[in-house]
Amino acid sequence: MGQIVGYVMSAVVVDGDCAFSLAELCRASGLERTQIVELVAHGVLDPQGTAPDNWTFGGPALRTARAAGRLMRDLELDAAGVAMALDLIQEIAALRRQLRRGGAH
Amino acid sequence: MQFQDYYATLGVERDATLDQIKRAFRKLARRYHPDVSKEADAEARFKEVAEAYKALKDPERRAAYDELARDKRNGQKFEPPPDWDSGFAFSGRGADAAGGADFSDFFSSLFRNERTRRRGPGNGPHGAPFEAGFAAPGEDRHARIDIDLEDAYRGAQRSITLRVPAAGPDGRPILQEKQLEIRIPKGIRSGQHLRLAGQGGEGSGGEPAGDLYLEVSLKPHPRFRVEGADVTLDLPVAPWEAALGADVTVPTPEGPVQLSIPAGSAPGRKLRLRGRGLPGTPPGEMYVVLDVGLPASDTPAKKAAYADLARAFPDYAPRGAMEA
Numbered sequence: 001m002g003q004i005v006g007y008v009m010s011a012v013v014v015d016g017d018c019a020f021s022l023a024e025l026c027r028a029s030g031l032e033r034t035q036i037v038e039l040v041a042h043g044v045l046d047p048q049g050t051a052p053d054n055w056t057f058g059g060p061a062l063r064t065a066r067a068a069g070r071l072m073r074d075l076e077l078d079a080a081g082v083a084m085a086l087d088l089i090q091e092i093a094a095l096r097r098q099l100r101r102g103g104a105h
Numbered sequence: 106m107q108f109q110d111y112y113a114t115l116g117v118e119r120d121a122t123l124d125q126i127k128r129a130f131r132k133l134a135r136r137y138h139p140d141v142s143k144e145a146d147a148e149a150r151f152k153e154v155a156e157a158y159k160a161l162k163d164p165e166r167r168a169a170y171d172e173l174a175r176d177k178r179n180g181q182k183f184e185p186p187p188d189w190d191s192g193f194a195f196s197g198r199g200a201d202a203a204g205g206a207d208f209s210d211f212f213s214s215l216f217r218n219e220r221t222r223r224r225g226p227g228n229g230p231h232g233a234p235f236e237a238g239f240a241a242p243g244e245d246r247h248a249r250i251d252i253d254l255e256d257a258y259r260g261a262q263r264s265i266t267l268r269v270p271a272a273g274p275d276g277r278p279i280l281q282e283k284q285l286e287i288r289i290p291k292g293i294r295s296g297q298h299l300r301l302a303g304q305g306g307e308g309s310g311g312e313p314a315g316d317l318y319l320e321v322s323l324k325p326h327p328r329f330r331v332e333g334a335d336v337t338l339d340l341p342v343a344p345w346e347a348a349l350g351a352d353v354t355v356p357t358p359e360g361p362v363q364l365s366i367p368a369g370s371a372p373g374r375k376l377r378l379r380g381r382g383l384p385g386t387p388p389g390e391m392y393v394v395l396d397v398g399l400p401a402s403d404t405p406a407k408k409a410a411y412a413d414l415a416r417a418f419p420d421y422a423p424r425g426a427m428e429a
Contacts, residue, residue, distance in 0.1 A: 008262060008286040011299035011319065018300075028245045028318060062298050062318070066247070067140050074155065075134055089141060096143075097332055101394075 018059030022047075025057050029065035038079035039068055044086060109211045111157035111170065119171070123162065130158040156212050166216060240310025250319045252293060254326045254336075257383055258358045260291035267317075269306075287319075292384040294334055295323040329358060334389025335382045339396045342366060347374075347397045355393055357381050364393060372397040 012018075026033050037052060039045045045064060047055035057065075068082045077085060112119050115129040136142060137151040144150070161167045248267055256263075266284050273279035287301060298318045305315025323331055330337045340355060350368030354361045357378065364376065374395045382389020402408045422428075 008288050009301055009304070010288045011290065011301055013290055013293060014298040014300050014318070028316070030245070063296050063320070070140055071138070074138055076131070085141065100330065
C-alpha cells in the first residue's frame with residue numbers, strides 16, 4: 001500500500017537563518033508551551049525577545065528542544081534535570097573530541 | 106515474528122512488582138538512552154527496553170502479555186491467536202502513538218486491538234480527543250536520515266520511505282508506506298534538521314498539512330572525521346617527508362588535492378586546507394594531521410641507514426627534558 005509522490009522535493013535546512021515563534025517551535029518539536037517556557041527558564045533554550053509572545057528561536061533550537069523532549073519523556077526528567085543532562089552531554093562530547101584529537105598522534 | 110521476553114529485557118523476575126519494573130527500566134533507560142549513551146547499539150537496546158516497559162508498566166497490558174507469555178521462550182516463533190486480546194479493555198495511550206512506529210511487530214500485533222483514542226489531526230503527541238468540525242493544521246512529523254559525507258559535500262537526491270499513520274478501512278490507524286524523492290542541499294551537517302513543507306500530517310477543516318522534519322546524521326567515514334563543519338584527516342607521512350618537506354597528494358571528500366608539507370614538520374602537526382570542510386557560508390575547514398611513520402629496519406641496508414642517521418645527529422637528545 002505504498003504511496004509514491006512523483007516529484008522531487010527540495011529539503012530546506014533548518015539552520016541559523018531559520019526562526020521559530022513559540023507556537024511554531026511547539027508544533028515542530030511536539031512539546032507543550034509550558035515545557036518550552038520551562039526550558040527557557042532553565043537556560044536550555046535562549047530565544048530573542050522579552051516575552052513568550054514575541055520570542056524568536058533560531059533553527060538549532062529545534063534540535064535542542066527535541067533532545068530535551070526525549071529526555072523528559074524517556075527518563076522522566078524535569079527541566080532542571082534536562083538542563084544539567086544536556087550540559088553534561090555537551091561537555092562529554094567536547095572531551096571526546098579532545099581525546100580523539102589527542103589520540104591522533 | 107519472534108516472541109519477546111519483556112521480563113528478560115528488563116532483567117526482572119516474572120513476579121516483579123511495578124516498582125521493581127520501574128526501577129529496572131529507569132536504570133536501563135539512563136544507560137542506553139540514545140541522547141546520552143555512546144554504546145554502539147544504544148538505540149536498539151533503548152527501544153527494546155522502552156517497549157518492554159511500555160508493555161509491563163500497564164497492568165492491563167501486563168496481564169494480557171502474561172497470559173500469552175506462559176510457556177513461551179525468548180526468540181521462539183510466535184503468532185498471536187486472532188483477537189486474543191479482545192477480552193481486555195485497554196485504556197489506549199494515544200499519547201504514545203508518536204513513538205508507535207518504533208515498536209516491534211511483536212508489540213504491535215500483541216496490542217493491535219487496543220482501543221485507540223481518536224486524536225484530532227493537528228494535535229501534537231498530547232493532543233485532545235477528536236471533535237467533529239474541528240479544524241486544525243496537520244501535525245509536524247519527524248524522521249531520521251543518514252547521509253554519506255560525500256553527499257553532504259555535493260548535495261544529493263535521495264528516495265526515502267516513511268511509515269506514516271493513516272486511517273485503515275475499519276477506522277483504526279495503520280502504518281502506510283510513503284515514498285518521497287527529496288533533494289538534500291549541500292553543506293548539511295550532522296544534527297541539523299531538514300524541513301519538507303507540507304509533508305507532515307494532513308490538516309483538517311481546510312487547514313494546511315504539517316511539515317516533515319528529517320534529522321540528519323552523517324555516517325561515520327573510514328577516513329575523515331567530521332566535527333561541525335570541519336573535517337579532519339590523519340595523513341601518514343614518511344620521516345623524510347616531515348623533515349625535508351614534500352608535495353603530496355591528499356584525499357579530500359571532494360577529490361584529491363596537492364598539499365605542501367613544510368620542512369621540519371613535527372608529528373601531529375595540523376595543516377589547514379582553507380575552506381575545504383563542509384560547504385557553507387562560511388565553509389568549514391579541512392585539517393590534515395601529520396602522522397609520521399617509522400619504516401621497519403628489516404634489512405642490513407636499512408639498519409645501516411638508521412645508524413647513519415644516529416651518527417648525523419650526535420646532539421639529538423630525545424629525553425633531554427627528562428634529565429634533571
